[in-house]
Amino acid sequence: MTAVLPARLLNLPEHYDLAGTLSGLAVIRNDPTVRVTAREAWWVTRTPDGPGTLHFVRSGGTLTAEAFGAGAAWLLERADAIAGLRDDLSSFASVAGRHEVVRRLARTHQGWRMPASGLVFHHLLPAILGQKVTYQEAYRSYRAILRHFGEPAPGMPDMPVPPAAEAIAATPYYVLHPFGVEQRRADTLRRAADRAAALERAVDAADAVRRLVSLPGIGPWTAAEVVRASHGDPDAVSVGDYHLPNTVAWALAREARADDRRMLELLEPFRGHRGRVCRLLMAAGIGAPKYGPRFQIRSFARF
Template identity: 85%
Template sequence: MTAVLPVRLLTLPEHYDLAGTLSGLAVIRNDPTVRVTAREAWWVTRTPDGPGTLQLVRAGGTLAARAYGAGADWLLEQADAIAGLRDDLDGFAAVAGRHELVRQLARRHRGLRMPTSGLVFHHLVPAILGQKVTYQEAFRSYRALLRHFGEPAPGMPDMTLPPEPASIAGTPYYLFHPFGVEQRRADTLRRAADRAAALERATDAADAVRRLVSLSGIGPWTAAEVVRASHGDPDAVSVGDYHLPNFVAWALAGEPRADDRRMLELLEPFSGHRGRVCRLILAAGITAPKYGPRSPIRSFARY
């Protein structure tokens, strides 16, 4: 007899955007640990209780959460946070009203929420892989790393669990080369894996950032990419991003190019929700005019 899985029913706010919200769990676009459609989402991870898979299915104004594996109970308990339903939007309408475009974006994407996974290391691995490389390079490396270290997810065998910290910590740096990862990022991954337990004990986003940037090889960009997903931090801005300052400056001031200082200056009126404003700009597909040649896609696997 097939066991009946427990279901947790979550009440959804009006205009809730399941696909847009759950995509916030993916530090790298097309993250293989996340699968989303307008009506259904799957997320596979390693919880404090063990591997688990969370399934979210939308039916009208209700979201049905089911979970599989040793981490099922933990995932069900956190399901509302993972679905972005603990995201506090109080006061954001007033903040958004300080700029006409932001006001319009906030209304157009009013169903978008900031998910909170409650897990740091899950998001830290793709964030480190995304340091100073193109999206294509980062995605290729992450997919290769998952194939090597991962294992089939419970209840969803065609999805792959992220690697265990101990597996990464115990792997020599040169074995990461076939994944397209050079020594600098490989060593950062290994250091982070060695400190994974301490990172998971962070009490809030600010504490998580402090713990992250204390590790050699992790700076503000990586920390912001992580805490936006792990803690649902609406104020996290990815300082040091290659494209983001230009996108923000073009959206908010009509300026095609900007540095981090100018980006932060333009975002200051939205303090407390600066990361949310950046996400709205990205969700709207707003980009700056392109000049010059594209960055080449490299492969460290050949070196």
């Protein structure tokens, strides 16, 4: 297995965490298109030039990037952004110091960066599948879609290339139904796939959010989940999340329950890095006391 193009060498900042950073490319946990360890990472995607695989290997303070497939040149050009090396952390230390919990987590995970893939639809597919369902349901649907539409990744044939937006847009609902995707999410997914080219032309995170929420079925939660990975937006907050308001309220104010309004109020001192703070809190496993009903796991394929 040999990359067609020369490898690209990237200098790393002190304390850089490859696994912690590249895991930010996964909108859904255990995303089969992402594989990371402390020293090595693979990411498979569909670039404007075609399928491609990006491979990172760390050695000391250097990260070697090599790429495979039709999208290799595109991936190598963006390798530093995908590795989170364009993320600006210069103001975060002072912001994090506004709360002891955030300050401690920022120090513990000081090597984390926000990756910016430069691709919208790659992350939009699992984000839509994750709307208003449990993680298990979303993951099962995502894996089924990757198996149905995907193809072996260049240079890494045991990993799948995500489906082309055109293929999803042309797929009738009855094909998606056995994968556990009910009509509402299926219609949202197919509309988004039909508009994928326009979504990819977004000039920055704010523009991407505007374009995303203009589509029926896509709200602030989905948009935030996408732009954190596509544009490395450190301020994107997943408003409408089932657990996040309680997590934020418990971590920052020892309040067991909160709504989105209260969550945003507590996050306001961290404006500019609110999404980064949320990621730190979630990764730390901070959770409010659990009581009340939970989402039930359903199988739409049976209906």
